[in-house]
Amino acid sequence: MKEYQALLVEHQVFQSMSRKGNCYDNAPIENFFSVMKQEMYYGKIYRSYKELETAITDYIQYYNEERIKEKLNWLSPVAYRKAQAA
Numbered sequence: 001m002k003e004y005q006a007l008l009v010e011h012q013v014f015q016s017m018s019r020k021g022n023c024y025d026n027a028p029i030e031n032f033f034s035v036m037k038q039e040m041y042y043g044k045i046y047r048s049y050k051e052l053e054t055a056i057t058d059y060i061q062y063y064n065e066e067r068i069k070e071k072l073n074w075l076s077p078v079a080y081r082k083a084q085a086a
Contacts, residue, residue, distance in 0.1 A: 036063070 008015050018025035040059045046052040065078045072080040 032063070036060075 005015065036056075036059055040055055044055075046055060063077070065076055068074050068076055069080075073083075075083060
């Protein structure tokens with residue numbers, strides 16, 4: 001573990017962990033990854049790492065800018081944030 005942490009420091013990566021025994025700390029991102037896997041990963045075959053990387057990048061943009069959510073008054077996350085800021 002110490003070697004891993006030293007490698008993170010060497011590459012200026014900030015390590016963030018949930019509190020021990022609290023599964024709810026990371027619930028929003030766990031939900032995002034679950035939705036992403038269901039919508040763009042499972043059942044699909046990616047022929048290269050680059051193809052998968054591009055698909056993930058495109059999905060994140062779609063999720064934030066186009067995909068509407070009922071909890072956000074049927075707006076995308078970006079549109080909802082803009083509406084709240086106005």
